[in-house]
Amino acid sequence: MALAPKFAGQKFTALGNAQTLHTLELYLDYVCPFSQKTFNTIYTSVIPLIRQKYASKVQILFRQQIQPWHPSSTLVHEAGVAVLKIEPGKFWDFSKALFDDSKSFYDVNVVNETRNQSYQRLAKIGAKVGINEEKMFELLKIPDKPAEDGTLNIGNGVTNDLKVLVKMNRMTGVHVTPTVVFNGVVETGISSSFSAEQWEEWLEKNVA
Incomplete structure (x- = not known):
């Protein structure tokens, strides 16, 4: 599926090479523990391997x-979209920081927290990787008063972009997280428990 330029921060291409033969799509949820396992292995082991061996291929x-x-889940992904708007080059680093702190956004840890309080904490995580905390919170926060025309479902500074991302994902029919899609086809042989060694074997087998 095509990726709009404004979402370019979601794309990893080693050495800035825009022409690649193979595409791995990772459908991940920041508050899914299995997504966290997949992301951590990708971030710490698979990306360095791609840089080393498959820079022009994957x-x-x-x-x-x-x-x-x-x-x-909606709130944490809104934070990811805010990073894409502010500093897309830090999306992956922000995602790592958010996954590292993801349990603090699980159900029992946010049930007594207001929405804007969650956004404040997310903006602080952004600050850890160099995102302007105030600017990020401004994009995320929800006003506590109706709009001038009386509208109550005001949304925030990332709502419209989030709608596009949701629409894109719905078009693929992906449900479970994590889901890995390779060259447009769901790869059922890849598990969240895949080790770095298993990923290396899989890439060697599947990437010409």
Whole structure:
């Protein structure tokens, strides 16, 4: 699936090489523990391997997959979109920092927290990787008063972009997280428990 330029921060291409033969798409949810396992292995082991051996052959797309049975899933993915708007080059580093702190956004840890309080914490995570905390919170926060025309569902500074990402994912029919799509086809042989060695074997087998 095509990726709009404004979402370019979700794309990893080693050495800035825009022409690649193979595409790995990772459908991940920030508050899914299995997504966290997959991301950590990708971030710490697979990306360095691609840089070393497959720089001109493989690109990775991070697809933000909101899982609505976890209400905070929307909020944390809004934070990811805010980073894409402010400093897309730091999207992957922010995602690592957010996954590292993801349990603090699980259901029982946010049930007594207001929405804007969650956004404040997310903006602080952004600050850890060099994102302007104030600018990020401004994009995320929800006003507590109606709009001038009386509208109550005001949304925030990332709502419209989030709608596009949700629409894109719905068109693929992906449900489970994590889901890995390789060259447009769901790769059922890849598990969240894949080790760095298993990923290396898989890439060697599947990337010409």
